[in-house]
Amino acid sequence: MDKTLMRWVLPALAFLLFFWNPGRPAPAGAAEETGREVILEADSVVYDQQAGTARALGNAHVRRGLLVLTADSILLDEEMTRVRAVSESERGVRVRYGDRILEGNDLEYRLDEEVGILRKARGEADAVRFEGDSVEFASVAAARAKGWLKKKQSQGAASDDLFVLGSGMSLTTCREEEPAYRLVTRRLLILPGRRVIAVKPKIYIEDHLLAAYPFDYRIDLAKGRAKPLAPSLFHDSDRGTGAAFRYGFEWGERLAGDLDLALSTNQGLEGATRLAVGLFENGEAFLESSYQYNADEGEKRWRPAWGLRSAGDGEGRFSWSLRWSERESVNYSQGVGRTYKGVLWRDPELSVTSPWWSVAGNGKSQFRFFGSWGRYEESGERFEREGLGVEVKGSSGTRETVEPFWNGRLARYGYDTADARTVVEGSLGFRWIRRDVFFETRYDRRWIDGTTPMRWDDLDEIEQMFQTVDWPLSRRWRMAVRAGYDLLGDRLHEMAYRLAYDRECYRMELFFVDDRVGDDDQIGLRLRIKAFSDTPLQLLGSGAEGFFSSWEENR
Numbered sequence: 001m002d003k004t005l006m007r008w009v010l011p012a013l014a015f016l017l018f019f020w021n022p023g024r025p026a027p028a029g030a031a032e033e034t035g036r037e038v039i040l041e042a043d044s045v046v047y048d049q050q051a052g053t054a055r056a057l058g059n060a061h062v063r064r065g066l067l068v069l070t071a072d073s074i075l076l077d078e079e080m081t082r083v084r085a086v087s088e089s090e091r092g093v094r095v096r097y098g099d100r101i102l103e104g105n106d107l108e109y110r111l112d113e114e115v116g117i118l119r120k121a122r123g124e125a126d127a128v129r130f131e132g133d134s135v136e137f138a139s140v141a142a143a144r145a146k147g148w149l150k151k152k153q154s155q156g157a158a159s160d161d162l163f164v165l166g167s168g169m170s171l172t173t174c175r176e177e178e179p180a181y182r183l184v185t186r187r188l189l190i191l192p193g194r195r196v197i198a199v200k201p202k203i204y205i206e207d208h209l210l211a212a213y214p215f216d217y218r219i220d221l222a223k224g225r226a227k228p229l230a231p232s233l234f235h236d237s238d239r240g241t242g243a244a245f246r247y248g249f250e251w252g253e254r255l256a257g258d259l260d261l262a263l264s265t266n267q268g269l270e271g272a273t274r275l276a277v278g279l280f281e282n283g284e285a286f287l288e289s290s291y292q293y294n295a296d297e298g299e300k301r302w303r304p305a306w307g308l309r310s311a312g313d314g315e316g317r318f319s320w321s322l323r324w325s326e327r328e329s330v331n332y333s334q335g336v337g338r339t340y341k342g343v344l345w346r347d348p349e350l351s352v353t354s355p356w357w358s359v360a361g362n363g364k365s366q367f368r369f370f371g372s373w374g375r376y377e378e379s380g381e382r383f384e385r386e387g388l389g390v391e392v393k394g395s396s397g398t399r400e401t402v403e404p405f406w407n408g409r410l411a412r413y414g415y416d417t418a419d420a421r422t423v424v425e426g427s428l429g430f431r432w433i434r435r436d437v438f439f440e441t442r443y444d445r446r447w448i449d450g451t452t453p454m455r456w457d458d459l460d461e462i463e464q465m466f467q468t469v470d471w472p473l474s475r476r477w478r479m480a481v482r483a484g485y486d487l488l489g490d491r492l493h494e495m496a497y498r499l500a501y502d503r504e505c506y507r508m509e510l511f512f513v514d515d516r517v518g519d520d521d522q523i524g525l526r527l528r529i530k531a532f533s534d535t536p537l538q539l540l541g542s543g544a545e546g547f548f549s550s551w552e553e554n555r
Contacts, residue, residue, distance in 0.1 A: 038080050038111060039063040052078035060085070064111065066160060068096040071107065083109040083116075091122060095137065097162040100125075100192050102137060114142040123164065125192040126221045127531035129179075132169030132188070137162060140191070149189070157194050164190040171198060173531040174505035181205050181506050181529075183217065183229075194222055203229060215247040215259075219532060226532035227258070235523040238295050238341075240266035254278040260290075267293045267300065282317065283310040294329040295341040303327045307348065312355060320352045335460025336486045336493050337517025342378060344456055349374030356393075365394030370411075376454060383454055384416035399438075404430045413452070421450035423459060429466075438470040438480075463487040470498075478502050486517070493517045505530055
């Protein structure tokens with residue numbers, strides 16, 4: 001045979017024999033040994049001698065480690081570095097990386113760099129669905145090497161996890177083909193199972209622009225949390241009528257923060273900011289500062305706080321906080337119709353909480369321990385307090401029949417004034433659903449034994465009942481009413497109402513709470529994304545975040 005012909009034929013035969021495995025999967029053991037082999041499968045493979053490429057046609061697959069590329073046609077170069085995939089059908093190119101799937105119209109992938117680009121792409125990351133012009137994807141290790149992903153952004157992710165970087169994207173948690181809401185962003189970063197970051201997105205309800213978010217919007221997929229997406233409207237006795245906003249931001253690898261703003265008729269502009277610097281795994285230093293009104297002082301003042309803390313993320317981890325604060329504005333409900341609104345110094349306060357542990361043989365019943373020590377100042381007087389306690393919670397059954405639930409807390413506090421106090425409190429109730437009508441009955445009780453020299457932790461004994469009924473008005477609208485009855489005072493002390501426009505993936509809520517004993521009536525309007533719990537706004541009390549918490553937490 002001619003030597004020139006041999007020089008071309010032998011490499012071609014070797015190329016085909018090594019990569020082409022028609023009609024059957026490649027031996028699993030070979031791929032598992034190193035995870036680096038490239039395996040090409042198809043109904044047929046055509047080798048282009050002049051171009052030095054192999055084109056796989058019909059049910060074509062390329063496999064390498066966790067990565068599987070599927071398309072009608074796949075082109076692989078002779079150096080095994082580049083893959084090009086196209087499909088005749090809409091979004092017929094599929095990328096499977098572990099259990100993650102992306103779909104698009106055409107694909108380019110660099111095997112040597114482990115990065116790719118998929119055009120007209122769509123995919124899912126936990127509850128988030130996204131689609132857009134194009135996405136680049138890579139392993140976390142490759143994304144870090146290319147500078148796409150900061151170390152802080154990938155904290156807790158394995159080096160072979162998937163990372164997605166999109167441009168001209170929209171995202172939503174709705175499952176409908178035409179989503180009820182969506183965020184449109186020029187740049188989208190997705191680390192499935194960890195977080196989603198949309199750069200300065202615009203918020204659309206149906207096809208109508210609602211607002212533009214001025215900072216990067218972050219979703220914590222690991223914790224199922226996100227910051228409020230749109231402003232909350234409110235009315236209360238201290239501030240009057242106003243609107244509250246929250247925005248989040250990051251600088252560099254380790255610095256992150258939040259900015260809360262509230263604008264009201266009585267108090268004008270108020271603000272609060274939080275900065276956190278990561279120091280070690282699950283631990284950070286924080287600095288908080290607010291310019292905030294306090295009813296006890298009757299004025300707005302700067303109120304700083306700082307310290308160290310760990311959220312205890314992860315199974316079996318303790319959480320703790322060491323906190324200093326000056327002129328902290330506190331707003332505590334201490335009893336039926338009695339709310340303490342005062343100013344407190346913490347110098348410092350140390351608190352430690354264990355993780356929730358399940359009761360043996362009953363995964364729905366849990367308990368944890370907590371402890372605290374602190375030096376406090378209020379009204380010019382200084383006190384020291386230490387405390388230990390235990391909490392329990394649980395439920396049983398299902399709401400289709402009857403679901404009992406319970407919560408309890410026992411705490412013992414000692415003071416440097418020789419005072420001591422024991423606080424025992426708990427809730428017992430049950431929930432059920434009949435024909436899309438939700439019912440909840442709850443009994444709350446608190447016992448106090450002993451005294452405290454301070455006003456801010458001077459709780460009252462309570463005994464009260466709450467009854468909630470939530471029913472549909474139409475396919476989209478729901479109405480809820482909650483009544484609170486004070487058994488010790490023999491009086492109806494609270495009525496709460498909520499009107500909700502309810503879509504599959506979001507809810508618009510208008511609520512009103514009538515405090516029939518005190519003067520803490522509140523009205524609010526907010527947008528809730530159902531897939532993620534909102535982080536409460538620091539500037540507003542619990543009322544501005546909704547008044548059916550027992551139901552919302554367990555629905």
